[in-house]
Amino acid sequence: MDLAFTKEEQAFREEVRSFFRDNVPPDTRRKLVEGRHLSKDEMVTWWRILNKKGWGVSHWPKQYGGTGWTSVQHYIFNEELQSYPAPQPLAFGVSMVGPVIYTFGNEEQKKKYLPRIANVDDWWCQGFSEPGSGSDLASLKTKAERKGDKWIINGQKTWTTLAQHADMIFCLCRTDASAKKQMGISFIVFSMKSKGVTVRPIQTIDGGHEVNEVFFDDVEVPVENLIGEENKGWDYAKFLLGNERTGIARVGVSKERLRRIRDLAGKVESSGKPIIQDAAFREKLAACEIELKALELTQLRVVADEGKHGKGKPNPASSVLKIKGSEIQQTTTELLMEVIGPFAAPYDVHGDDGSNEAMDWTAQIAPSYFNNRKVSIYGGSNEIQRNIIAKAVLGL
Amino acid sequence: MDFDLTEEQRLLKDSIDGLLTDSYDFESRKKYMKEKGGWSRAVWGKLAEQGLLGLPFSEADGGFGGGGVETMIVMEALGKALVLEPYLATVVIGGGFLRHAGSDAQKAAHVPGIVDGSKTLAFAQLEKNSRYDLFDVATTAKKKGDGWVIDGEKFVVLNGENADTLVVTARTKGNRRDTSGIGVFLVPANAKGVTRKSYPTQDGLHAADITFTGVEVGADAAIGNPEDSLALIERVVDEARVALCAEAVGLMDESLKTTVEYIKTRKQFGVAIGSFQSLQHRASDMFVATEQARSMSMFATMASDFEDAKERSNAIAAAKAQIGKSLKFVGQQSIQLHGGIGMTMEAKIGHYFKRLTMIENTFGDTDYHQRRVADSGGLI
Numbered sequence: 001m002d003l004a005f006t007k008e009e010q011a012f013r014e015e016v017r018s019f020f021r022d023n024v025p026p027d028t029r030r031k032l033v034e035g036r037h038l039s040k041d042e043m044v045t046w047w048r049i050l051n052k053k054g055w056g057v058s059h060w061p062k063q064y065g066g067t068g069w070t071s072v073q074h075y076i077f078n079e080e081l082q083s084y085p086a087p088q089p090l091a092f093g094v095s096m097v098g099p100v101i102y103t104f105g106n107e108e109q110k111k112k113y114l115p116r117i118a119n120v121d122d123w124w125c126q127g128f129s130e131p132g133s134g135s136d137l138a139s140l141k142t143k144a145e146r147k148g149d150k151w152i153i154n155g156q157k158t159w160t161t162l163a164q165h166a167d168m169i170f171c172l173c174r175t176d177a178s179a180k181k182q183m184g185i186s187f188i189v190f191s192m193k194s195k196g197v198t199v200r201p202i203q204t205i206d207g208g209h210e211v212n213e214v215f216f217d218d219v220e221v222p223v224e225n226l227i228g229e230e231n232k233g234w235d236y237a238k239f240l241l242g243n244e245r246t247g248i249a250r251v252g253v254s255k256e257r258l259r260r261i262r263d264l265a266g267k268v269e270s271s272g273k274p275i276i277q278d279a280a281f282r283e284k285l286a287a288c289e290i291e292l293k294a295l296e297l298t299q300l301r302v303v304a305d306e307g308k309h310g311k312g313k314p315n316p317a318s319s320v321l322k323i324k325g326s327e328i329q330q331t332t333t334e335l336l337m338e339v340i341g342p343f344a345a346p347y348d349v350h351g352d353d354g355s356n357e358a359m360d361w362t363a364q365i366a367p368s369y370f371n372n373r374k375v376s377i378y379g380g381s382n383e384i385q386r387n388i389i390a391k392a393v394l395g396l
Numbered sequence: 397m398d399f400d401l402t403e404e405q406r407l408l409k410d411s412i413d414g415l416l417t418d419s420y421d422f423e424s425r426k427k428y429m430k431e432k433g434g435w436s437r438a439v440w441g442k443l444a445e446q447g448l449l450g451l452p453f454s455e456a457d458g459g460f461g462g463g464g465v466e467t468m469i470v471m472e473a474l475g476k477a478l479v480l481e482p483y484l485a486t487v488v489i490g491g492g493f494l495r496h497a498g499s500d501a502q503k504a505a506h507v508p509g510i511v512d513g514s515k516t517l518a519f520a521q522l523e524k525n526s527r528y529d530l531f532d533v534a535t536t537a538k539k540k541g542d543g544w545v546i547d548g549e550k551f552v553v554l555n556g557e558n559a560d561t562l563v564v565t566a567r568t569k570g571n572r573r574d575t576s577g578i579g580v581f582l583v584p585a586n587a588k589g590v591t592r593k594s595y596p597t598q599d600g601l602h603a604a605d606i607t608f609t610g611v612e613v614g615a616d617a618a619i620g621n622p623e624d625s626l627a628l629i630e631r632v633v634d635e636a637r638v639a640l641c642a643e644a645v646g647l648m649d650e651s652l653k654t655t656v657e658y659i660k661t662r663k664q665f666g667v668a669i670g671s672f673q674s675l676q677h678r679a680s681d682m683f684v685a686t687e688q689a690r691s692m693s694m695f696a697t698m699a700s701d702f703e704d705a706k707e708r709s710n711a712i713a714a715a716k717a718q719i720g721k722s723l724k725f726v727g728q729q730s731i732q733l734h735g736g737i738g739m740t741m742e743a744k745i746g747h748y749f750k751r752l753t754m755i756e757n758t759f760g761d762t763d764y765h766q767r768r769v770a771d772s773g774g775l776i
Contacts, residue, residue, distance in 0.1 A: 001398060001465050001697070001698060002397060002398045002698070003698040003699075004397065005397055006397075255776055259776060262774065279767070279770070282770040282771070283763075283766050283767055283770045285770065285774065286717075286766050286767075286769040286774055287717075289769070289774050289775040289776050290714045290717050290718050290769060291718065293714055293718075293775050294688040294689075294691045294692045295688065295691075297692065298687055298688060298691040301399050301691060301694075303397075304397055304400070305399070308400065317687070319680075320683070320684050320687050320688075324684060383677065385680075386676065386677040386680035387673070389680035389683050389684070390676035390677065393683055394656050394676075394679055394680065396659070396660065396671070396676045
């Protein structure tokens with residue numbers, strides 16, 4: 001057992017860090033620190049910088065543009081990216097549909113989609129959840145019917161993150177209504193510009209617009225847009241969800257936020273002195289840092305294990321990372337609320353349009369607290385994660 | 397970065413696990429408890445035979461040159477089997493003082509007896525009002541000729557009843573809560589003026605309250621600098637905390653395993669109660685708590701070698717704080733999921749709970765260590 005990173009790994013960390021320092025647009029970084037939303041342009045600009053460097057799809061196989069890094073290098077890259085902070089690559093393209101296409105897609109599909117995902121020429125969104133199918137995803141009803149050389153798609157998806165920016169969607173559709181529910185699902189991709197696609201915004205409790213409802217009304221999709229085999233979509237969905245393991249803990253994000261809390265707590269006064277001098281507050285902060293340290297170590301154990309024994313089957317430890325990671329993220333936003341106290345209240349009516357740069361730095365703290373309630377719900381709610389541990393680890 | 401055990405470490409783990417599987421089931425433990433002093437000389441002998449009592453000592457001192465990871469492996473195994481024998485007091489703490497600061501003569505006098513199992517030690521540190529502050533020492537050691545005269549009272553000294561040698565913290569100058577002026581002394585347990593009042597502890601071990609009345613020892617009794625040994629005490633107690641963290645992980649592992657087995661077999665309403673989601677989620681949370689604790693135990697183990705004393709003790713404080721939280725949750729929920737049977741002396745789960753609970757209150761509880769981390773400026 002050895003905690004230390006090798007010299008090469010430390011040099012790599014320095015390389016990554018200095019690249020971020022030199023290349024992340026300062027305004028993009030500031031907005032992330034303050035918990036603001038970024039515009040589409042800001043995100044795409046950064047991702048293209050990253051892709052030009054060759055780091056846009058770092059974990060993909062080399063032949064599709066990946067870096068060939070070790071598990072530890074990926075870990076370091078993610079940690080630095082999250083804690084700088086810089087925008088993370090668009091998960092829907094890079095972490096979700098990309099790996100499904102290069103693993104299950106045909107050559108033509110790989111050639112057509114992968115480079116465009118890497119350069120974010122297409123913005124992808126995820127068509128999984130439906131109004132009646134949340135945790136019980138396999139009950140989904142959106143239907144794709146084969147008519148000649150087309151699929152005709154009808155139904156509704158929801159919680160579709162950033163669909164307002166999207167060019168493409170990957171969609172789970174029912175293609176065999178008579179089969180057992182997991183068996184009759186197919187994985188189909190198509191343009192969001194297709195006739196019959198309607199995107200309707202959902203405003204979330206933080207006042208932001210991240211998620212949408214998407215309606216399909218007789219949308220015509222070429223048959224060749226089916227990925228892999230017909231009615232095998234559930235397998236691909238499970239593969240996709242199991243792919244994202246260690247990043248889900250978002251240790252770097254929480255670290256960055258804890259640094260901000262410490263910084264603000266040294267400035268904001270409570271009872272006539274900086275709140276960091278309040279023992280009760282300081283101990284709460286320490287408790288969160290300690291739990292995060294434990295999570296970081298748990299994550300490193302998973303990373304080291306992957307490095308040694310390959311990725312293989314989805315690791316149930318990822319459920320631990322999801323549960324603790326989301327709890328800690330939520331705690332950090334609670335601590336920020338506690339630091340600013342009554343100044344949590346003012347609402348920034350200008351939102352994210354950039355027209356109110358002078359708005360108090362506290363403006364996004366309450367929205368960020370509200371927004372972060374989602375992290376224990378999305379990606380398989382924490383209750384679903386507990387089901388997974390009970391079944392897969394404890395054999396209950 | 398590597399979390400795997402080496403081939404030799406794996407062999408060590410197999411050998412101690414094997415030894416304890418053979419000789420330390422729950423029924424045997426009950427018998428050992430009734431032996432003189434509350435533990436088994438025969439088991440102690442077996443630990444010696446396998447080289448486990450000499451594990452952390454250097455080869456030059458007659459040991460096997462094991463490091464923190466080796467101690468972690470042993471402590472985890474001892475926790476898993478709920479072992480009563482005084483490994484912590486003798487090998488980790490007593491041995492720790494000898495390893496870090498013992499003179500050649502002191503090592504020659506004490507290490508061979510530890511390694512061959514013929515001698516045990518005890519750490520007489522806690523005082524009536526010191527609680528978890530290691531520098532809070534009212535017991536005095538006054539110079540007399542070349543030697544020292546020790547006066548004071550020490551409490552809850554684990555293995556105090558059986559130990560051949562007591563490792564005693566005593567003040568050579570200054571006031572009760574001064575951080576300087578503290579020494580560490582090796583005192584024969586049968587020295588004139590040593591009075592021991594023994595009793596069993598809540599978790600089935602044995603401890604003693606010990607009074608020192610004009611106890612005279614020679615100049616060679618002092619380990620390290622008799623006027624400034626707080627850093628030494630902190631170092632050794634840090635290692636004891638790390639060992640307790642590993643023991644707690646072993647205890648939690650076994651508690652979780654026992655509890656999961658129980659809810660798989662216990663039937664109510666015609667089904668195994670483990671089929672109920674509320675119980676499944678509780679067990680899952682116990683798993684999460686145990687894994688977080690395991691991570692921190694590994695972290696603490698590796699941190700024991702940090703050069704920077706402040707960084708080292710901060711990391712170990714963080715581990716003890718986190719593990720205190722995890723062990724409380726896992727311990728309490730193990731009883732809850734066992735239901736009424738968990739409340740009985742007859743079931744083993746309650747004994748795991750009791751040992752876990754006492755670990756929380758040894759060498760600093762969660763609040764104490766959390767405060768240390770908070771006051772040091774945090775971990776990030």
